[in-house]
Amino acid sequence: MADDYYSILGVKRDASQAEIQRAYRDLARKYHPDMNPDDKSAKEKFQRVQKAYDVLGNAEKREMYDRYGSSFESMGQGGPGGGGWSTQYGPAGGGAGFEEIDFSQLFGGQGPNQFDGSFGDIFRQFSGGRRRQKSGRRGADVEASLTIPFNTSITGGEGNLAIQTGDGKSKTINVKIPAGIADGKKIRLRGQGNPGRGDGQAGDLLVTIRVTPHPYFTRRGSNLEVNVPVTVAEAALGAKVDVPTPKGTITLTVPPGTSSGRRLRVKGHGVPAGKDANGDLFAVVQIAMPSAIEDEAKDLLRKFDQLLPLDPRADLKW
Numbered sequence: 001m002a003d004d005y006y007s008i009l010g011v012k013r014d015a016s017q018a019e020i021q022r023a024y025r026d027l028a029r030k031y032h033p034d035m036n037p038d039d040k041s042a043k044e045k046f047q048r049v050q051k052a053y054d055v056l057g058n059a060e061k062r063e064m065y066d067r068y069g070s071s072f073e074s075m076g077q078g079g080p081g082g083g084g085w086s087t088q089y090g091p092a093g094g095g096a097g098f099e100e101i102d103f104s105q106l107f108g109g110q111g112p113n114q115f116d117g118s119f120g121d122i123f124r125q126f127s128g129g130r131r132r133q134k135s136g137r138r139g140a141d142v143e144a145s146l147t148i149p150f151n152t153s154i155t156g157g158e159g160n161l162a163i164q165t166g167d168g169k170s171k172t173i174n175v176k177i178p179a180g181i182a183d184g185k186k187i188r189l190r191g192q193g194n195p196g197r198g199d200g201q202a203g204d205l206l207v208t209i210r211v212t213p214h215p216y217f218t219r220r221g222s223n224l225e226v227n228v229p230v231t232v233a234e235a236a237l238g239a240k241v242d243v244p245t246p247k248g249t250i251t252l253t254v255p256p257g258t259s260s261g262r263r264l265r266v267k268g269h270g271v272p273a274g275k276d277a278n279g280d281l282f283a284v285v286q287i288a289m290p291s292a293i294e295d296e297a298k299d300l301l302r303k304f305d306q307l308l309p310l311d312p313r314a315d316l317k318w
Contacts, residue, residue: 136199222279
């Protein structure tokens with residue numbers, strides 16, 4: 001039975017792209033193998049979620065899926081019964097263009113050395129004029145997607161991508177990931193697409209980058225956010241706490257009297273935004289409380305509350 005990508009992501013068929021993206025982020029975080037080291041089924045579940053998002057997260061592929069179901073990926077450009085390459089590895093932009101028609105089939109089956117499909121050759125076929133030699137034609141571009149970890153999207157790195165080109169050959173491409181690339185961005189690899197005809201150059205490979213969510217860090221433009229848990233004493237009295245960043249661990253100063261939710265800015269430790277330019281990191285303080293408190297600790301908290309009276313809801317109004 002074919003997979004229902006909408007059911008896998010837990011969304012309705014009329015869900016917006018924003019709803020689909022939110023569902024994907026939640027499920028990817030839930031089933032990420034790094035978050036489930038003891039669950040052997042997590043990797044398979046994560047891959048199913050990723051496959052569903054690769055289709056529903058792309059407007060063109062989603063339209064094809066809604067029309068033909070999951071079998072559209074093995075069909076040609078024209079839907080059921082159509083020819084051409086598959087949607088996953090087909091020419092960028094959709095159906096075959098005028099140049100894809102094999103004109104030799106229209107003129108008695110002449111071979112490619114006799115007829116190259118150009119308008120000049122069409123004219124000469126009827127006028128009896130002199131044939132010209134075969135000319136080359138550039139190969140079609142190929143589209144594919146590559147899923148990378150959140151950390152790699154920030155610091156850069158490499159990834160391997162297996163593709164199948166229009167000549168039926170499979171190959172593995174090493175893709176260099178630039179630092180700071182965002183989810184949904186494309187990388188163009190020159191000459192890695194379908195081979196050209198005759199002396200024509202090969203097409204390009206267009207790789208759409210998909211970034212898996214991070215369990216603690218969130219990207220907002222060129223900035224990063226991370227929730228930093230602190231104890232009641234650290235928030236009340238101030239403290240220095242270690243915080244991991246893309247550039248390494250730093251020591252963050254938590255001012256005395258810090259409330260939960262306060263954002264502390266660390267300049268230059270966000271997303272690389274260009275040469276010698278970085279976004280910022282915002283550490284969001286979260287006061288952590290134990291699930292159980294001993295009686296002695298409760299007495300101390302009551303005394304603390306009496307010594308430092310505070311009405312935290314004084315300004316709370318309807």
